[in-house]
Every structure is written in C-alpha cells, then in structure tokens.
Amino acid sequence: MQLTDRSKQVVNKKMSFKERIYLPAIFGGMWITLKHFFMKNNTLKYPEVQREFSDVYRGQHVLKRDDDGKERCTACGLCAVACPAEAITMVAAERKKEEEDLYREEKYAEKYEINMLRCIFCGLCEEACPKHAIFLTDRIVDAEYSREDFIYGKDKLVEPIDAPISVEKRKVWTYQ
Ligand code: SF4
Numbered sequence: 001m002q003l004t005d006r007s008k009q010v011v012n013k014k015m016s017f018k019e020r021i022y023l024p025a026i027f028g029g030m031w032i033t034l035k036h037f038f039m040k041n042n043t044l045k046y047p048e049v050q051r052e053f054s055d056v057y058r059g060q061h062v063l064k065r066d067d068d069g070k071e072r073c074t075a076c077g078l079c080a081v082a083c084p085a086e087a088i089t090m091v092a093a094e095r096k097k098e099e100e101d102l103y104r105e106e107k108y109a110e111k112y113e114i115n116m117l118r119c120i121f122c123g124l125c126e127e128a129c130p131k132h133a134i135f136l137t138d139r140i141v142d143a144e145y146s147r148e149d150f151i152y153g154k155d156k157l158v159e160p161i162d163a164p165i166s167v168e169k170r171k172v173w174t175y176q
C-alpha cells in the first residue's frame, strides 16, 4: 500500500576512483572542522556568562505583596480562568482577624500553584489580575529532576517580605 506520494529512486551507481579512496571526502570534512575553529562561537558558558534578555522577557512568576507586606492576591481565580494552559490552581480561604497583617483582602489564596511544565509564559495571568498581584519576572525557571518539582507553590511564588522582587524592569504596569 502506498502511504505517501513522495518516493526516491535509489541508483546503485558505480563509485569513481576518487570516491573509492575516500581521502577527498575525509579532507573535505576535516577542512570544515578546521574552519569552525576560527568562526565566531555562538554558545555561552552559562551560568557564568548570561545572555542579555529583552526588557519584556517573561520568566518565573512572582506573587507580590503590597507596601505593608501583605499578600495582594485575593484568590479571585481570574488568572486561572485566563490561563490557556490551565497551569494555575488555587484554594481560597477567608482571612481571620489575626491575619489582617498577612493578607490584603478578606479572601486570600491558601494554596496557589503554577505548573511550570504547563506554563507557556504568555503573561495572560498577569494581564487578568485585577489586584496587580501576579507578575512574570526576568528570572529563569530552574532545571529540576522530577516533574513534581516543577509545580511551584506559594513558597516559591510569593515574594519574601525582606527581599522584594522587582518587576519594574518590565515596565508593564503601574502599582495602585
Ligand atoms: S504565563 Fe500564561 S500559561 Fe503561564 S500561568 Fe500565566 S496565563 Fe498560564
């Protein structure tokens, strides 16, 4: 049965003397190798040397805090709905009286996860967020050995209180 209309006629042509001694082909190959020694090297010695990224590069997400250190995310779910890769999951919880210093709104994300293997870094979650809580940054997602380690929870996503993660470089939004 013919599966495709592409076909190639194999010709068992007799090799010439030049082809039979192989030396021209060997020297031709060595000449190409030699030329590459003197060509510009396009590879970088990462991580010691890093390529400069565009200002609009979209890398690992951050869940931001407000100026008082409270988590901005109110677990509205709009980022998850906007995500074309269905990479975001969350569980909402109600803020208790004693948690007012931790969360900005009465509802907050008790659990917030992004599956970095699903994410296509489109930035739609960032655009959908009405609270300016989630941003993509210029950080590269780390390499991991297991699929589970690519599911980032709040421990990796929420910015540390004492070490805020700047998103100014991307200049996408202004804060409220
Ligand atoms: S960047 Fe795009 S794919 Fe990744 S979590 Fe956000 S919306 Fe989903």
Ligand code: SF4
Binding pocket: 072, 073, 074, 075, 076, 077, 078, 079, 080, 090, 128, 129, 130, 131, 132, 133, 134
């Ligand atoms: S990150 Fe923004 S859009 Fe997503 S749940 Fe939190 S507040 Fe809503």
